[in-house]
Amino acid sequence: MKTQEQPQRGKVDPAHLYQAYNKARNKEKLYVLITRILLLVVFLGLWEVAGRLKWIDVFLFSYPSKILKLLYDKAIDGSLFPHIGVTVAETIAGFVLGTLSGLILATLIWWSPFLARVLDPYLVVLNSLPKVALGPLFIVALGSGILSIIATILSITVIITTLVIYTAFKEVDPNYVKVVRIFGATRTQSFLKVILPASFPAIISTLKVNVGLAWVGVIVGEFLVAKEGLGYLIIYGFQVFNFTLVISSLFIIAAVATIMYQIVAAIESRIVKKR
């Protein structure tokens, strides 16, 4: 048989093209980064100027250097960190409890198709209900303290977690289960060796959603009952008309929530990357 002759390479050099491609990519990355920073600087700068020149009502909107000074003062006198600590602890507790309860509930209804059918309409109703409306009930039942705040987070996260994870369980290709059933796997083994690991990507993505929801829950909970925490600072700032305090708290919440989200994203890429 005759094999085709290699065509003359001419001037085409793959290594060179790859270099050029990389160069172009890095350049674009740099532009994206520069534009991002520029956007932030312009926004903060305009805000600062607008505040100082009284284009906007400083009492309502404050401006960056004022916010920074407040944060700095509060950091120095140590009155800021307890608030951050309390809120972060509540968020993490609620997030972990909410995710775990959702996972356990999803497992239960996967285990018993009968239970799944029984609970279906209740889950739908609970999912549609604005859970924040349960706040007053939590205060009455659990007192105005950390328990009510965690209950608020749970009420927001558990149902959606259950539904998402249960759906992931159901969507696992039955042939994967067939593989282990041939080897005589019990239902527990099918669950632990197939259903659960196959659903990890879905479980991780609910973690990401739950970080956001846990923050909603904790702030709403603190609005309702707290004596400390970032949500409390916002309400307190609002009551004493100190909007610099309100915006400062928002800054911290944005920063801490982003860090938590990044931690979950890092866990995700570690687990899911291999697939």
Place this chain on the structure above:
Amino acid sequence: MANAVEVHNVSHVYVNEHGAKLALGQIQLNVEAGEFVALVGPSGCGKTTLLSIIAGLIEPSEGTVRLFGQPVAGPTPRVGYMLQQDYLFPWRTIRDNILIGLEVMGQLTPIKREYALQLLDEMGLSAHAGSYPSELSGGMRQRVALVRTLATEPDILFLDEPFSALDFQTKLQLENLIYETLRKHRKTALLVTHDIAEAIAMSNRVIILAPNPGTVYQEVDIPASLAELLPTDAREQDGFQPYFRQVWQAFVQMERSKQPL
């Protein structure tokens, strides 16, 4: 020789809210130990249902199945099963994938582990033991699935169209490989396929099933002169075409008899 598989009068009905459908009607078939039997038939003839029943995954509505003389009451370690696709677990390395059977059976001893890894080596895949399935080609993955099936040392293998998802060249290579491997390890095999040439090239006997409900239509014995050859060699033999035609004719007749008058 003793029968590895005895299917006696097996019928199966699928029932759901829309009604009941007879999938298999009084199937009667035997597979001798060491034999390679192919089941062919058009889609809807209940091939996979029949395999699932023999493997103990589904209980038949009627009839009995014996494996090596024992009535089937559920999955047994004597059966290995290969599916249409590899269904390797993407979250496990190749090494962990081939050990899943032993793990589930609670038999993960160093000796059995060694045996599984040796099988992997036989397939020329030991370099990939630490890789994940997504890093392997379709043919390699199906070879890993074969190792996973053989690792628990089953006596009989059920092959449920294991080549249907592969490209033609890979399919031919894998046919040869599975044929040789099963011969070497002296396994009995029951191959389900819709590919007539594949059925003839690989087996000692071809059983043709008719659809709606699935029934045994005809059995064709393949002579040793073909059955002893590697599938790719068998396909080239002069004696191959007549058998192909015979099975094809059976399909045509079957189709005709189903036509309303």
